[in-house]
Amino acid sequence: MQPQAGEGFGAIGQIARSVTDIAAAERWYRDVLGLPHLYTYGTLAFFDCGGVRLMLSANDEGGAPQAAILYFRVADIVRSHEEMQARGITFLGAPHMIHRHADGTEEWMAFFADNQGRPLAIMSQVRQD
Incomplete structure (x- = not known):
């Protein structure tokens, strides 16, 4: 099945951030920041930010977390x-x-x-x- 037809970009659908400790980040974003937790899938944790999805991913390479990725809805x-x-x-x-x-x-x-x-x-x- 093909996605529905349409023109141009919609709202930003997702922002991705890498973190050094996914379990600690999930707890902090959920329990301290208070974002609604959507689901966790392996080393990825997803939260709702007023209709924009935040995806936290474990930084498997060590070092500093990577820049955020913008995901445009189409x-x-x-x-x-x-x-x-x-x-x-x-x-x-x-x-x-x-x-x-x-x-x-x-x-x-x-x-x-x-x-x-x-x-x-x-x-x-x-x-x-």
């Missing part, structure tokens, strides 16, 4: 990918499903870089009928 990830490529944007790969939720909703993403090489992504949720 209605049709395949079409957006094609249109962006036509404008000269180079993607690291084709749009692909990265997760299927318990209700069957699929998370699709495709990654690219800005003019300074910093990571960005487009994302779309595909609901199965």
